[in-house]
Amino acid sequence: MPEYGAAGQGGTAAREVGGFLLRRREQIAQRWADETLFRTVFTVSREEAVEAGRTVVEALAQVAGADLSADPEAPGFLVVREQLSQIGSARTRTGLTPSQVSHDVDALRPPTVDLLVADLPDAAPEAVREATNVLTVLMGTLRLVVMETALSEGQALIDRQRLQLLEMTTPVIQLWDGIVAVPLIGTLDSARSQIVMETLLESVVEQRARFAILDITGVPTVDSLVAQHLMKTVAAARLMGAECVVSGIRPAIAQTIVHLGLDLGTVVTRATLADALGYALRKLGTDIVSEASHGAGER
Template sequence: MAQTDSQGLAKILIEQEQQLVAEWMANLMSTSSSAAGDVRLADQCTHLLRSLRQAVLTGQTRNIQGGEWAEVRQLLTEICYTRARQGATPRETAIFVFALKQALFSRLRESVADPALLAAQTLLVSNVLDELGLFTIEVYQKGREEVIARQQQEMLELSTPVVQLWDDILALPLIGTLDSARTQVVMESLLQKIVETGASIAIVDITGVPTVDTLVAQHLLKTVAAARLMGADCIISGIRPQIAQTIVHLGVDLEDVVTKATLADAFAVALRKSGAAITRAATAR
């Protein structure tokens, strides 16, 4: 029974391909704005329909995860990835598949006279296309997750610059919350820079850190301790009044670390420690 159903469906897919594509595209144009702008839409529809036909001909319509559906899945994956990257919503992506349903239903109604057969074939089409629709959602989700992961990685690299302020003074302006993954990156880049430049003083500026809780404080202290093991003194600067209050309320011990309110103060201390001084030139006004 399932075999004859899929045979019948395949026959419609072959014989009425032109009408199907036309109707499908018409449906897409009317429902989805992003699809309308895609010049390759007709191409995509035709391709997908043909590979769908191949898959239906094998009779394996229960499970679209099988090898028979590999080509359909690959085509859909490509289409969804492009859509996701262009910023289409998951709804729009899924509609690409669901729009075919309407087209197929009306074709079926015209070509199949027997009510029982029509019902069976309608069910079959509905099942297959639902599965494919769900598949597009999954792919869309995966595409988005990849985008997020890439952005996180980029942010991680962007947000940890180590700046050389003076011969042996480094500054580490921290922006954003410090979690353990970022602390690791921050620590590594700071220590690496200490080795490269031979700096003996590092200023960790936390002006851009929105909140300091016990965990962030612990991460800061770890960074300071690691820098000390490399023979560099650390100064923590950019402590805002609220953060000073939180630190004390939380009972975080910053006794062993030199702390300054602003980066300028910290820089002045660092210069004095390294034996340098900045003076105003006599001629300058």
């Protein structure tokens, strides 16, 4: 029974806070507009900041009114989630750490508490403390929601960048008529190897390339899986009627391949991209001659 009473009292305090937030939303929004968080996010005009602050305060009032102060999943927050994520991501983009953003959000609390205390001049100290408690919890939840949206924003950014990286790091270059090359840079994993294989084979068809050069100068390490992928790419290119040359195998990688006991016997390898190009050109019946021998020759 006493618990029920306490809960009822809490409910009253929450409703009171909700009412206060709704009544004073204009004032609170004005105060918030001066805080770092709103000032730095809404740089265009103060009106914009006040408007955004008002929306957030209204949402908070609704959450408090529903007595869900401690629930970050409260329906009230859903309305302003977009706004909050905008705030959160704008702050994160400027290079602030999550804890700094959290601190910024927390800075909204003191002015609001001041206003609340001023709003209840004749209330019993007990009731005032109760109301401040509710407000503190509510602001804590707001902080949590902002952090959550900011973090999910960061995750989305990482996902987007990973995709971009996959696209960026596999350029297929046409070195000569009928010769394409892929300079591989960075660590290869299964997903990337797959994309390399696909883009290379696609370009073999597109450019009608009889030679495809896989240059792995920029690949720091090779494990058995990557080596297997290389072999598969070479085999698939051969099935399509193109010859695949692997170039730029570093001494350390060669050592690793030998230690792993992998047989690259069927793969044509050359020390550098230039050697591979020379090999392909010769096979195509084209040759590059230096100026000196050109002059000395009968041509």
